[in-house]
């Protein structure tokens with residue numbers, strides 16, 4: 208089977224993150240493979256391993272769209288175990304919103320499936336920078352495929368997939384026919400780390416770079432010109448500062464209530 | 474003047490507060506109509522009239538809940554066409570955002586999520602990067618789709634009630650073709666506490682509760698609060714995953730967030746740092762949660778919380 212996993216190179220959330228430039232886009236200088244995409248990658252690897260792995264003709268293609276640095280997310284995916292890497296990179300993509308991103312990714316997925324269409328497109332539940340969760344659903348709409356989002360478990364039986372999804376008021380079992388677009392949560396598995404063998408093996412794997420011309424997308428349909436939303440203003444929120452800290456000497460519960468009363472929160 | 478279509482999915486017996494908020498914001502933008510999926514009970518219909526809906530669009534099929542998202546987006550796209558709406562508003566839940574996502578592609582419309590306020594000209598306000606920036610954004614397309622966070626506005630009925638007429642919207646023939654099906658649904662028992670995403674006060678526990686959410690539940694009940702949790706607590710199985718606050722759980726913005734036995738990892742902070750007031754109770758004075766707490770108590774939650782609960786009960790008589 209052929210699985211395409213979407214991986215994004217995002218600013219490391221452990222550090223302060225910034226918006227830059229006129230279009231208020233995210234500064235990507237200190238970036239890493241989005242940790243939520245590691246769950247999608249792990250899910251893909253488990254699926255192909257259960258089917259005899261690469262030796263049996265199965266493939267996991269890690270696909271990342273982004274500027275030059277985004278190739279690092281692809282490299283990391285290869286170290287973790289993806290079989291091939293694809294980097295979709297084009298100046299014209301800068302500043303793409305979810306609609307423009309899903310347009311470019313849908314074209315890339317069609318391009319990669321020209322000979323054998325992918326059986327499954329796997330993504331994380333959200334990017335850790337944009338945090339919109341829009342892209343998987345928009346991709347499914349553009350590709351005319353069923354979407355199964357926020358999967359907390361995933362099983363394949365022939366051409367049918369079954370997933371569990373945990374909502375607020377109910378937990379659902381979902382079924383869809385392949386091919387499908389599936390986003391997975393951080394509940395689905397424990398992602399593996401790249402080991403020495405994986406890092407060495409990754410050096411021999413191919414990374415294909417694709418431009419918009421390669422996938423037949425008009426540059427006017429992506430980037431800031433092709434986006435359907437604009438960020439007009441952005442203001443950094445003043446960081447929170449520590450307030451009063453007390454050590455419990457036996458009456459902290461009462462002091463807490465006094466604080467709440469003073470704040471009119473009771 | 475804009476025409477705004479508010480999506481109300483399964484209104485239930487009465488409209489949820491978040492639906493009333495959407496209708497209130499919609500009226501500030503222009504003529505308001507509603508698209509309703511699911512059974513419409515009398516009380517919900519009365520609320521739609523009281524909140525000024527000029528018309529109700531309902532789908533020609535009753536089984537949209539048997540599928541994931543796709544057919545609901547198809548219904549809404551048809552409702553937008555029928556109503557001639559310029560703005561669509563939906564809930565900011567996971568499902569609300571996905572419906573908005575697919576609807577955006579169907580209509581060629583820009584989608585803005587996590588909205589907390591909308592200006593009369595359609596400019597949306599939201600915060601990004603885990604609450605570290607506040608931004609304004611706008612759709613550049615003729616139709617815009619907004620998902621609005623609950624607790625963004627105080628709901629207000631319209632000056633005069635309407636008598637909305639119901640219009641059936643024909644679903645396109647292929648609406649369910651490429652959709653995943655919901656084959657089983659397990660309802661979770663209701664806690665009787667406020668909904669976490671909408672609650673004014675949240676009492677959240679982490680690994681420090683050591684399997685015992687009892688003292689948190691008692692404090693929550695004294696305060697009329699919802700219960701939240703860190704991932705360590707949900708992963709341990711002490712409480713359901715739907716209680717998780719954070720990057721991969723819920724984002725909450727209550728008036729008051731009481732964090733007990735939670736260290737305050739970056740992924741936890743991502744879900745709660747826009748709370749108005751943060752209180753932290755933690756044994757370890759070095760915990761990062763104290764960096765953002767308005768009132769921090771270095772102490773044992775099993776001592777501090779029951780004492781606070783008793784004091785609140787005493788004061789309330």
Ligand SMILES: Cc1cc2nc3c(=O)[nH]c(=O)nc-3n(C[C@H](O)[C@H](O)[C@H](O)COP(=O)(O)OP(=O)(O)OC[C@H]3O[C@@H](n4cnc5c(N)ncnc54)[C@H](O)[C@@H]3O)c2cc1C
Nearest residue numbers: 679680681703704705719720721722734735736741756774
């Ligand atoms: C991809 C990813 C996504 C994640 N998403 C989330 C998320 O959405 N939400 C989330 O919360 N986490 C998330 N995490 C996990 C996060 O990194 C932390 O591991 C988690 O928040 C820690 O939970 P905790 O604070 O309860 O536990 P700990 O870090 O173990 O902290 C427990 C705290 O309890 C205190 N304590 C112990 N006993 C007591 C007592 N009797 N009284 C008072 N204090 C006591 C200790 O001093 C300690 O500070 C995510 C991690 C990853 C990798």
